[in-house]
Amino acid sequence: MSARVLMVQGCTSDAGKSALVTALCRWLRRRGVRVAPFKPQNMALNSAVTVDGGEIGRAQAVQAQACGLPAHTDFNPVLLKPSSDTGAQVIVHGRAVAQLDARAYHDYKRIAREAVLASHARLCESFDAVIVEGAGSPAEINLRANDIANMGYAEAVDCPVILVADIDRGGVFAHLIGTLALLSDSERARVRGFVINRFRGDLALLQPGLDWLERETGKSVIGVLPYLHGLHLEAEDALPSQREAKSGAMLRVVVPVLPRISNHTDLDALRAHPQVECSFIGPGETPSACDLIVLPGSKATRADLAWLRSNGWDRAIERHLRYGGKVIGICGGLQMLGRAVHDPHGIEGEAGSSEGLGWLDIETTLEPDKKLRNVHGTLLLDGQPDVSGYEIHCGVSDGAALASPIVRLDDGRCDGARSPDGQVMGTYLHGVFDHPQAQAALLRWAGLRDAAPIDVRALREASIERLADAVESHLDGAALLRILGLEAPCAA
Structure with missing residues (x-):
């Protein structure tokens, strides 16, 4: 049928x-x-x-x-x-x-x-x-x-x-x-x-x-x-309110709102964390003092890299690191932190190369074949907790910083890079903050000593249940079943 x-x-x-x-x-x-x-x-x-x-x-x-x-x-x-x-x-x-x-x-x-x-x-x-x-x-x-x-x-x-x-x-x-x-x-x-x-x-x-x-x-x-x-549901595209104040927060995180920001759902776990204040900073806004800057993914890495510079983020990151802050880049953010990004095939725009921010000793070349993988591995930080997520990227990175990865995947590959002083890290792994123990280890690295892990996946599941409860309580279920043409089956 x-x-x-x-x-x-x-x-x-x-x-x-x-x-x-x-x-x-x-x-x-x-x-x-x-x-x-x-x-x-x-x-x-x-x-x-x-x-x-x-x-x-x-x-x-x-x-x-x-x-x-x-x-x-x-x-x-x-x-x-x-x-x-x-x-x-x-x-x-x-x-x-x-x-x-x-x-x-x-x-x-x-x-x-x-x-x-x-x-x-x-x-x-x-x-x-x-x-x-x-x-x-x-x-x-x-x-x-x-x-x-x-x-x-x-x-x-x-x-x-x-x-x-x-x-x-x-x-x-x-x-x-x-x-x-x-x-x-x-x-x-x-x-x-x-x-x-x-x-x-x-x-x-x-x-x-x-x-x-x-x-x-x-x-x-x-x-x-x-x-x-x-x-706590992953947004289709809309960004959350850009600035949020949270009483009792002990770690401050800022994220630039890149013009082609992608997979900003990577930050959902930080936004939900009771000890973290996570703010999205839009064009023309001055980044506030913080403990951690997250450079998110991008659908147009070179164009968004140029946007970062035009909005003063290169100077803001330099100042942030000089005062002991931490920076992590995810996917496109990782590529921006390197020495250069090359797009010889014009995959994300006009073919050419762009100078990176230079905080990681890597260079990235965008290739026609996109990498699409769900992955699991170990985060190479304090306690070496499990980490899982997914890769969606065209970039292939190479350079000395890759000898200091931040993730060891179950298939034997390593992912990510870190600077010699440990202040700057990057990864291709989307969802890196979602696993509770990996999240806690990353927050400790960023400066939150007593990070209490939260399970963002469980929060999403609870939100789905709340939505279904709202349908049960506030919509005409019999009318919905009639519209669908379904006989009402017994409740599971």
Whole structure:
């Protein structure tokens, strides 16, 4: 029997589509439904390595976790990783296939559609239900031709849609009514109901608006989800608030917001740590005094290296190290800390070379073949704790600093480098802070003597459970099952 399919579309970006799909996946799994997530097309610089050796958006990896499944490329068959304001690397079924500007990709979508429908068919053969996440808004009428991300997909596979809108940003009724108004008749008929997200206040005061919305549209409000504070979920792309003050914090960390910052979810564990104050510093802002500077990953290493210099980060890092601070670079950040970055093939932009910051004795050359690996090993710091994570990079690094690695992987390879004085380190390993004991060892190196390890993976799992609880308590479960066309199975 083919799977039942339900698509969640949003009135705006960041309306809560990713979180709602995550919540519905766990809610259905609790009910004994074999469910899988799906996002036909994603644009994000936060990606995850899959069990079949490709990469997908991190939001779909979280949704897979909600389903109790390993991440697979079929969950996000088309991933766009922006490398400039008008161009992106196109990844199909987990593999980079092209670097295209917006106009060229618009033409390429006919080919991408085939990959989307192939993944859709495989998932429908293997699961009872598929919960699909749209991208942006279906009301972006300039993007409707050859659409594979929203209603174009829904029309192609003939699935029902629910619209989610964020009341916290204001204008929720205008968002919903305006979105419906910009849909075609067949698309409008496909919308089976609304979910209002991030509500705080007295629901009785909102009820007259909900009643009006149902009368005006003839569609049901499936429920109103509360604003859930303190969720620990990996973001699809949006950065957290750039500065955060935390009472009782004993270690201060700053992170430059690179124009093409990627996999900033590497910092989630530090942001969640009660003893750590982690602040993202944007353009034009002066880095505050801190104990640790983290240079994050980048989709355009040479361009972001130039940005660092133009914003004074080279001088800030020099001053920081002179006063005894520590610096760690992750992936692109590791490459920037070396002597030079070479891009002879023009993989991330115009071909050429850039002088690095020079704090590690390595040089990096970007090669066409991307390394995609989930890895496990030992962190070569105090206590030599286990460490695990994933590699996503085109760079191949070489130099004397590699003789002082920071990770020994289970396959015998070593990873990373450190300076002779031990103040500067770098690694290709994304997620290096996620393992509790490795995190504690890195924080001790950075200056937090009594670092209490936290398990960020357990925090994410608890957040998924909270989301499913919210669906159970605040949405009309019977209506959702009717829309899906599922008989209500016994609770697991």
